[in-house]
Amino acid sequence: MVLLKYFLEAALSACAYGIICFGWWRTLQHRRNASGGGANFTLLLAGALMWTQIFCVILVLGLAGILYGSLVLCINAGITVTLLWLARRGPREPRKPSVRNPIDWLSVALVALGGIAFAWFAVLNIAYPTGAYDDFVYHVPTAAYFVQSHSIQIFHVAPVQDGINSAAKLGELFSVWQFFLTLSDRLIDFWALGLFVQYLIAVYGLCRELGSSARGALFGTVLSAFAPVLLFQTLSSQNDLPMCAFFATALRFAVASSRGWLQRIAVGISSGLLLSSKLSGGVLVAIVIAGFVVAEAGRTRRVGFGEMAKSIAVIALIAAVLGGWWYVRNYRVYRSPFYPFEAKLAGIRFPGPISNSAEMFMLNPEYSALPVPVRLWRLWREEKSHYGLWLYNSDSAYAGFGPVCFVLGLPSLAMAFAFSLLDRNWVAASVLLMIAGVYLAFAGNISPRLSLFILPAVAVAIALMLTAIDQASAPFGVVVRLLGIGLVSYTFLAAAMSPLNPVSIRDQLFKSPQEKDLAHDTFLTAFSAVRTAIPARAAVAYDQSTLFLWPLWRPDWNNEVQFVPTTAGWEAWRVRAASLGITHVAVGRSATSNTRASNMVEWVRLHGEHFQLVAKGWSGALYAYHQ
């Protein structure tokens, strides 16, 4: 019954996304003559406008300090109703007579496999809470602080959770929206499924725009989506899937064959969301703009420099307005737009505690010492497990792109580039070259999750190669497609249950809470014991020993979480706790930040009369605190 409730809430959420998207789609249909970009263009733009609407409403209300759920829902509903009202008498497109092509059974098989995989990950998304390491540290806590303070501001947190104040926030604002829909954080990462669909539509359109056949584009898109780390991002509220989806979206609009003002706006808003997803988004926006320039020069003959500069300025302005806030905030607070990362832009050095080499060492100390070709070869060949824990996971350090990328992707990238040059398909050649170049130079290429932006290039390369093969030798095309289907079948079977215990999945899906064998439960559901033990309106204090903040909130976020450092001593801590009305204390098992270790473990032992154990078993314990 509990799961049924979650599935109903998921259906309700899907309807909310669907109605907003439909409002924009209907409006664009109404203006079809202005867009003229075809069904993929219209659908993708409707999706991008839906995300933009949700993002803008929450950002503006948050910055104004009036971020209330009722207001967010009313404004979004109002916008959608207005759009549908305005487009109610729109010219309906005459239905084109459908052309019945012979059924391509290989495409049917691949789409069926893709559907099964998507359905499986959708079920896991709904059945389990959000599940990536950084979600617990700062992604979900950020959304909780935004909702509870009704504002987007700087919060007093421990240094290890500094990402709450310094990271770009896109997924976090979608998490806020998701919380307002269901008033619980149980489905907080549900939006990731929507962005996965956005990725598929964008990449398909990108493949088509760059010269692929429809069949080739379908295969390229679905095969690329079977990169395990991308699939696992649907179980997380991290910003890597948004980054990848909006990069593909912006690039697809940038190289669109239908050029015009609507296309420039589409590039601008997608780039703005891309900038908001990760602080490294600026590099990808540069690829988008370069792709726009190449496509503009190639598709629009005799384009003047002034016209080109004007178009770029429009795109950059829209992107900066939508996605620039986080960089301005960082500059104001930390004197560097890219804090905590060290960066160099146009000769200006922006200092930060995390340099490229430090970041690489942090992500993977073993591979960071290797030369780039050796490191990438081992990573793409998936030689090792993740520190002996698993092969695939959201944070896989030694694997994650899956066999499709290595077996088909690598040869396709090289050959598709050569074919594009031979065919004088300069737009495709430059897009492939730029993405591959940035990937090779990007320090984050040591982590598959941080470098998901390579996947659209893999998809385009496979799609272009299948198109070329179909023209040259149909049997070879069948062999490559069969190989692709075999590889994705293997990937699904090997990856679908990797990060979660299969006994836990069985119990979660098919057994009542009383029947569950908790010995096999994953730490995800183990958190719930602590979370449900926190009384409503409790004030939970944590210190620098606590890494995972998310378990300190009730699922309805009806309690406060305060950072109260223990470095000043017991008496000072008690005075501070009394002034904040602290009722509970979280105690981490070990110090996990660079600051001094917690004194709380010792205080609980010395002053036991003030503490009463409520729950433990996650990465620490929760005590009721009495003054």
Next chain:
Amino acid sequence: MRITSDRLKTLLLALYGAAILVTLWFYFLVPAPERWPFVIRALKSWPILFQG
């Protein structure tokens, strides 16, 4: 002999096929001892889903 674009494309397609065989070989046949235990464990875990 003049190399035409079509001949070059045929050559490239042959190279593409050969490259796929090479990557297949490197992924599945060159030892990666830390990968296979996890894959085998994942494959074996499917029946558990339907037990009990």
